[in-house]
Amino acid sequence: MEENLKRTPLYDAHKRLGAKFVGFGGWEMPVSYTSMIEEHVNTRENVSLFDVSHMGEVFVSGKNALKALQHLTTNDVSKLAIGRAQYSVLANEKGGAVDDIIVYRLGENDYLVCVNASNREKDFQWMIQHNPYEAVIEDRSDAYAQIAIQGPKGAALFAKLLGMNPTEFSREKFPGFSVRKFPDEYKSIPLIAARTGYTGEDGFEVFLPAESAEKMWQGLLDIGAEFNVKPSGLAARDTLRLEACLCLYGHELSDDRDILSAGLGWVTKFDKEEFIGKAALEAINKSGVQEKLCGFEVVDPGIVREGAEVFDASGALVGKVTSGTKPPTVGKAIAMAYVPVKYSQPGSELFAEVRGKKLRMRGVPIPFYKRSK
Amino acid sequence: MQNPTEYRYTKDHEWVQASGKTLRVGITEYAQHELGDVVFIDLPAVGATVSQGKAFSVVESVKAASDIYAPISGKVTLRNEKLTDNPELVNSSPFQDGWIAEIEASDTNELSKLMSAEDYTKYVAGISK
Numbered sequence: 001m002e003e004n005l006k007r008t009p010l011y012d013a014h015k016r017l018g019a020k021f022v023g024f025g026g027w028e029m030p031v032s033y034t035s036m037i038e039e040h041v042n043t044r045e046n047v048s049l050f051d052v053s054h055m056g057e058v059f060v061s062g063k064n065a066l067k068a069l070q071h072l073t074t075n076d077v078s079k080l081a082i083g084r085a086q087y088s089v090l091a092n093e094k095g096g097a098v099d100d101i102i103v104y105r106l107g108e109n110d111y112l113v114c115v116n117a118s119n120r121e122k123d124f125q126w127m128i129q130h131n132p133y134e135a136v137i138e139d140r141s142d143a144y145a146q147i148a149i150q151g152p153k154g155a156a157l158f159a160k161l162l163g164m165n166p167t168e169f170s171r172e173k174f175p176g177f178s179v180r181k182f183p184d185e186y187k188s189i190p191l192i193a194a195r196t197g198y199t200g201e202d203g204f205e206v207f208l209p210a211e212s213a214e215k216m217w218q219g220l221l222d223i224g225a226e227f228n229v230k231p232s233g234l235a236a237r238d239t240l241r242l243e244a245c246l247c248l249y250g251h252e253l254s255d256d257r258d259i260l261s262a263g264l265g266w267v268t269k270f271d272k273e274e275f276i277g278k279a280a281l282e283a284i285n286k287s288g289v290q291e292k293l294c295g296f297e298v299v300d301p302g303i304v305r306e307g308a309e310v311f312d313a314s315g316a317l318v319g320k321v322t323s324g325t326k327p328p329t330v331g332k333a334i335a336m337a338y339v340p341v342k343y344s345q346p347g348s349e350l351f352a353e354v355r356g357k358k359l360r361m362r363g364v365p366i367p368f369y370k371r372s373k
Numbered sequence: 374m375q376n377p378t379e380y381r382y383t384k385d386h387e388w389v390q391a392s393g394k395t396l397r398v399g400i401t402e403y404a405q406h407e408l409g410d411v412v413f414i415d416l417p418a419v420g421a422t423v424s425q426g427k428a429f430s431v432v433e434s435v436k437a438a439s440d441i442y443a444p445i446s447g448k449v450t451l452r453n454e455k456l457t458d459n460p461e462l463v464n465s466s467p468f469q470d471g472w473i474a475e476i477e478a479s480d481t482n483e484l485s486k487l488m489s490a491e492d493y494t495k496y497v498a499g500i501s502k
Contacts, residue, residue: 020409035464036435037410235409235435301457303413303433325435326412333413355415355431355438 008053009145009213017231024234025118027054032233039236040328043199044371047151048232049220054117056141057207058124065109068135072127072276073103074259076269080105085177085194088267090115090123091277095258095284099123100249104179104194112179112192112207114146116249130276145213149220150203150240152371153227158193158204160223161216162186171195176202189216198237200244201371239327243369245295245336251306251322252293252336261289261338291319292344295366296352298324298333300359304352310337311351311358318343321352330368335361374402377468381444381484382493383426388468389444389476389487395451398444399472400432400463403497409434411463416452417474423449425483430473432463441473445483451475 005028014021019030030051032039042048060069069077075088082105090098099119104112115123124139131137149158155169162185167173174180179194192207208216220229238248247253252262259268260281268281298304303326310319324335335352343350348363380388386404390397405411415431415438423429423443430441452474456462463471478484488496 031436032409035410037461239435301413302415303438305438326433327435 006054008051009210010051010053010147010217013214013217014051014231019231019233022234025054025116027117029054030231030233032235033231036233036235036239037328039230039232040239042228042230043151043201043232043236043240044329045151046228046230047149047153047157047203047224048199048230048236049217050148050150050232050237051145051213051217052148052205053145053210053213055146056115056117056120056123056139057144057146058113058115058127059138059140060111060113060127060135061109061138062134062136063109064133064135065111067133068131068137069103069111069113070272070275071133072130073101074264074269074275074277074281075103075267076272077103077105077111082107083178083180085179085196086267089253089259089264090126091259091275091281092255093277093280094256095260095277095280096255097249097253097257097259097262098126098255100247100253100264102194102196104192106179106181106192114205114207118250143210144207145210146205146207147213147217147220148197148199148203148205150197150199150201150232152202153229154201154203157220157224157227157229158206161220171202186219187212187215191216198246199240200246200367200369201240238323239325242323242325242334242336243327243330243367245367248323257338258284258289260284261291262293289341291338292341293322293336293338294344294348295364295368296335296337296350296361297364298335298352298359298361300357302354302357302359303333304335304354304359304361308335308352308354310339310361311353312343313349313351318350324352327368334364334368336366374468376401376490376494376497378490380468380490381487382490382496383442383444383487384496385442387442387444389484391481391484394481395475395477396445396447397472397475400441400467401493401497402467403501405464405467405471408432408439408464409436411460414456414460414463414473416454416456417449419449419452421449423447423476425486432473443476444487445476445478446480447476447478449474450477
């Protein structure tokens with residue numbers, strides 16, 4: 001384990017649960033408690049808890065908050081009503097990704113930006129250095145913990161914790177990508193809960209004061225037996241998100257690669273007056289991307305992982321795998337890779353090199369997994 | 374899970390069981406626990422020559438691929454085909470149903486270089502601290 005890893009407020013709780021730890025983005029995080037496969041399957045079938053307190057919380061407020069966020073992000077923040085959230089990108093001038101984020105509108109001029117753990121410092125510095133409208137930008141990451149409740153029984157579990165009727169957490173009453181404050185429903189601990197997640201399942205991401213994290217974590221475990229709640233680590237988090245084709249910064253996204261190749265045109269709003277990276281992305285949009293992020297099933301026996309080189313039938317090197325594994329729900333070895341546009345159609349056959357052997361891969365439509373309702 | 378007393382062990386957590394001239398090999402309970410869920414095994418080819426201490430198979434967990442080193446030198450005579458469809462046998466039964474291959478030993482004296490169950494148990498206790 002690396003030296004000087006940070007620990008979240010739930011570290012002791014993970015230790016008591018017998019978690020195995022791993023270093024991630026400068027943090028000592030639980031990689032699994034029982035087994036990755038069990039935790040992954042339990043998330044899809046019941047409900048799991050994830051400690052995501054290592055992620056960052058940056059608050060943007062003041063009368064120029066909207067202007068500031070419109071400048072910094074690719075998505076259209078003016079479309080966010082109070083109580084709504086959107087996936088977005090902090091782009092750089094080349095159209096690459098400084099980070100992928102979720103922006104939550106908590107009030108009139110009050111926004112929460114959730115950033116990746118590995119980019120906390122970088123994102124905050126970027127935001128304050130690109131703040132011509134002088135919005136109030138505060139990094140409150142250390143004050144906040146975050147617990148993700150993910151799975152089909154997540155809404156029922158969360159409702160029970162708050163002592164509320166589960167009908168209040170139906171998708172009609174509490175839609176996906178909406179965010180709500182619960183100031184005193186749970187032991188007077190102020191919660192900010194959003195119906196967002198990184199697993200491809202229904203669920204909530206709950207932001208709360210760091211000092212209350214253990215209480216809520218334990219509270220969920222104590223009342224959750226009827227829903228088969230289990231804690232889940234980063235190993236399962238990665239297989240769940242890969243099945244759902246959610247990007248992982250440092251793999252599918254980076255400073256150097258334009259976000260349109262990653263398929264993030266849907267969060268790039270060219271009719272915004274301006275934003276960092278607009279000119280570069282407009283040019284790429286006009287001329288077309290050279291490479292596209294695609295999903296593959298591995299046909300030959302073996303597992304293809306991040307970094308594996310991808311070749312076409314003639315033996316030419318055409319790309320590199322960004323993420324790959326054999327995850328439990330899909331049940332086959334899958335991979336994501338950037339490949340030239342001519343190979344981006346489902347059905348394309350390419351080859352990934354693993355330990356000197358070329359394993360056949362076939363392009364498939366993504367996401368690999370979609371929840372049924 | 375106890376380390377079976379009739380096996381011999383390597384520092385890299387492989388075991389070898391003598392049954393006549395062909396010796397069955399696999400990885401230990403400690404190894405499977407460290408690896409996590411096994412999802413794929415690159416089994417050695419039947420007829421392949423292996424050398425003590427050299428990689429002859431790869432066991433893949435969700436996160437990573439781990440080389441498995443031959444505990445003795447010789448020729449692979451049999452591979453556990455069950456592991457193709459059921460790689461999880463390595464986790465659930467590392468000393469029995471999760472065996473990896475059988476090797477016809479070229480020099481059974483090599484077994485004396487390996488640890489007894491008692492020594493291996495002490496060794497694991499030492500590195501687990």
